[in-house]
Structures are given as C-alpha cells and as structure tokens.
Amino acid sequence: MSIVIGTSYVWNVVAATVMGLQSVSFAGCAARQRQRLGLSHTATVGSRATESLSDAENDEFSRFQKVHEAHVEFTPLAQSSVLLAGLFYPRLSAWAGAAYIVGRLVYTVAYIRCGPESRKYGAVITCPAIITLLGATFYGSVKALGLCKNHH
Template sequence: MSVTITVPSEYGYVITTTVATFFLGLWHGMNARPLRLKGGVKQPKAYADSNDFAAADAETKKTLYLFNCAQRAHGNYIENQPSTAIALLIAGLRYPRLSALLGVGWMIGRVIFTLGYCRRDKENGSGRILGFAIQFPMQITLWGLAAWTGISILP
C-alpha cells in the first residue's frame, strides 16, 4: 500500500527555507571552530574563560575574545532557530511565499549578525547590531503570522 500526499508547490519554498536554517546552524559551528583551534580552547569547554585569557599573549587574547563572540552568536542562533523554524512552517501553511521570504531575510540577518559579532574592529560585540536590526523584525513577523494562522483556523 502506498500513500500519496498532495502538497501545493508553494510549500516547497517554505520547506526548503526551513531546511536551510539547519545548514546555517552548521555554518555557525564551522565559523567558531578555527578560532577554538587557534586560541587553544580544548573541548568540551564552550567558552574561553579567565584562566585562558590570563595565560595568553595579546594576539591570543584577541582570538579568545573572537572565539567567545562566535560561540555566543552560535548560542543565540540555537536559542532562536527552533521557534523561528516552527513559526516559518506554521505561517507557511497560509502565507507560503511571504513566510519563505521572511525566513530568507531572517537567515541573511543572522549571517550579518554573526559576521558583525566577530569583527576585530568592534568592541563588546557591537558589530552584531545591524544583523539584529535586519533579522529581529522578520522573526517577530513570522511568529505573528504563525499565531494568526492558528487563530484563523479556530472554530
């Protein structure tokens, strides 16, 4: 026995965009790894700590700082990706093209957020602000569209 599911082709945009968020998470890890290696931060430590900084020369301290920034950007992504991916799928039931577009914009904002966070010339991770300003409105809009999709199908 075989089961055939007919899905509107526009849902392909939503599904593909959602799957792309998985690979963006992988990219975050790949972004942090070289800094971990260069800074000498051994697994399973998630971040360079005060002992690492105390034993480091000036250049290594900068690398450790950037590693911590990359790790924090990755952590922030992990904190936001599940709810945004689910919202993308739910909102995509009613607004497939808009949801996919918002999802792509959200991912672009997340890349800019991470690249900005890891800039050598910015202090306190301040380079992340532009990426945040791009991605956050798209994330909130997806959440709102998902909520509206749910509300609209209530009896």
C-alpha cells in the first residue's frame, strides 16, 4: 500500500495548525490573567504568590491553570493524530480534528466560566474525536503494513 497525499490533506494541516494556535492563544490568555491578578509569570496554583488572592481570584486562577495544563497535555496527541490519520483517511480525520477544536473551545469556556463540573460538555466532543483519530491512525497503519488482509 502506498500513501498518496492529495489536496484534501490540507485540511489536516489546517486542523493541526489551529490546534497549535488554540493552545498558544490560551497560554497568552493565562499569562494576561496572571498579570491582571498581579502575579509573577512563574506563579502556580497553591504557591506563596497566590496567598494574597481572594478566594474568588484564587478559584479563577486555578481554573485558568487547569485548562492551560489540559491544552498542553493534549495538543501534541491531537496534532500528531490528525496528521497521521490524515495520511490514510484525510476527510474523516479533518472532521475529527475540527470536532476536537470545537470541543476544546467548549471545554475551555465552560470550565473557566462555570467550574470543573462543566468541562464534561467539551469532553463529550473531544473524547470521541481523539478516539476516532487514534483509531484511524492505528487501523491505517496496520493496513499499510499489510497486517490486515481484506477478504473479498
């Protein structure tokens, strides 16, 4: 099996790029939020730097940091999966990448505005998207290696 990269793969590259921009832009939002609260750029949740914050400010800072950590943890997996799955199933993976992007946005807004219980709304979108991307990557790789024979 040979892999032919067609023009529809461009959407996978676009999705991976938007995922990266989404993560970087949220890092910028988190940095501006630290600055607004008068915290140093190295301040972390529960550190001495946050002792002067009110409970509401500390809770807000904590939510921003948790969302930022989630972006940092999942972006490499999402980006690599959308690019790899796109080699085998460019349209499916581009759509799954788009779903992941929307899910991450919903996750971020819900978590920051309403708290950790609300992140489930974004997770309901991102989890199936990641599973689709990982499944397409794995299945496409197995087929490309000739480990899965079609019985027709």
